[in-house]
Amino acid sequence: MKSIAIIYGSSTEHTKNAAEKIAARLTDYNPSLSDIYNGDEEPFLSNEVLILGVSTWGVQDLQDDWNDFFPKLEKLDLSGKTVALFGMGDASIYPSSFVDAMGILYEIVSRKGATIIGQVSPDGYDFEYSRALVDGRFVGLPLDDDTEPELTDERIAAWVEILKPHL
Numbered sequence: 420m421k422s423i424a425i426i427y428g429s430s431t432e433h434t435k436n437a438a439e440k441i442a443a444r445l446t447d448y449n450p451s452l453s454d455i456y457n458g459d460e461e462p463f464l465s466n467e468v469l470i471l472g473v474s475t476w477g478v479q480d481l482q483d484d485w486n487d488f489f490p491k492l493e494k495l496d497l498s499g500k501t502v503a504l505f506g507m508g509d510a511s512i513y514p515s516s517f518v519d520a521m522g523i524l525y526e527i528v529s530r531k532g533a534t535i536i537g538q539v540s541p542d543g544y545d546f547e548y549s550r551a552l553v554d555g556r557f558v559g560l561p562l563d564d565d566t567e568p569e570l571t572d573e574r575i576a577a578w579v580e581i582l583k584p585h586l
């Protein structure tokens with residue numbers, strides 16, 4: 420069993436709530452749970468698996484707390500780390516940039532050498548464009564607590580099962 424850190428950035432607690440739900444489904448694995456707002460690099464260094472959550476607030480940008488952490492992230496060597504991503508967005512009001520920040524985070528952690536797990540089919544999502552869509556698959560789990568909150572729990576449950584063989 421590998422050591423797991425769940426790390427999220429969240430402005431209005433939607434991503435935070437999702438992170439807590441993911442943690443609750445992984446209690447057997449004893450993951451740590453932390454808010455990137457704290458600026459703490461330690462969970463990145465001391466865990467083999469990183470489950471990273473980010474919400475999208477506009478095109479091109481990471482969520483504010485991830486943005487503040489960016490200089491530290493840039494200095495981390497993530498080679499040998501396994502990374503799973505989840506992204507909170509709103510496909511109804513922002514269909515042309517749905518969960519873009521998850522795509523931005525993917526680009527950074529891939530460049531830093533991480534192995535990405537937990538890609539998700541876009542089937543069942545109604546959007547026009549997403550930077551998080553790579554080779555026809557989402558790079559992680561998109562969630563939309565604004566438009567379809569009733570789907571969040573089942574999406575998380577299915578996704579966690581995809582992750583488990585890697586943990």
Ligand SMILES: Cc1cc2nc3c(=O)[nH]c(=O)nc-3n(C[C@H](O)[C@H](O)[C@H](O)COP(=O)(O)O)c2cc1C
Nearest residue numbers: 429430431432433434474475477508509513517518
């Ligand atoms: C000003 C503003 C801009 C947003 N831009 C996007 C966007 O480009 N793409 C998207 O998918 N969601 C966008 N959203 C929706 C948020 O990502 C969504 O409300 C999310 O649940 C917030 O999560 P958080 O509370 O964890 O920060 C935006 C919301 C606001 C208020």
